[in-house]
Amino acid sequence: MKTNLQKTVATLGVLTVPELRKLREIINDLLEVTESQAGSDDQEASPARSGAAGHIAAGHIELKTIRGYGPYKYLRVWKGKSLTSTYLGKASS
Numbered sequence: 393m394k395t396n397l398q399k400t401v402a403t404l405g406v407l408t409v410p411e412l413r414k415l416r417e418i419i420n421d422l423l424e425v426t427e428s429q430a431g432s433d434d435q436e437a438s439p440a441r442s443g444a445a446g447h448i449a450a451g452h453i454e455l456k457t458i459r460g461y462g463p464y465k466y467l468r469v470w471k472g473k474s475l476t477s478t479y480l481g482k483a484s485s
Contacts, residue, residue, distance in 0.1 A: 418467070418478055421451060421467060421469045422467055422480075424451065425451040425452060425453060425467065425469070426453070429452075429453075450469075450470040451467065451469035451470060452468055453465060453466070453467055453468070453480070454466045454468050455483050462482065462483070463482070463483045464479065464480075464481070464482055464483060465479075465480040465481055465482070465483045466478065466479055466480060467480055
């Protein structure tokens with residue numbers, strides 16, 4: 393049985409260069425948010441912050457219930473004046 397990482401790596405070869413760049417951006421944002429929250433007791437109250445150019449200014453992972461289903465995991469990241477949202481999949485119960 394393949395691990396999630398092995399399944400993910402197996403699909404990378406079919407992605408286009410623009411898709412790989414977008415994936416890299418999502419991974420960088422996700423790492424920045426999760427690493428900044430690793431030392432925090434309350435993840436919702438301690439969003440990621442970075443002042444470096446090209447990096448996120450603030451972000452968090454949000455669990456959302458939609459029409460009674462879920463929870464679903466979203467990566468919410470402020471980039472400039474825009475809040476971006478990336479669906480990360482169904483949260484494990």
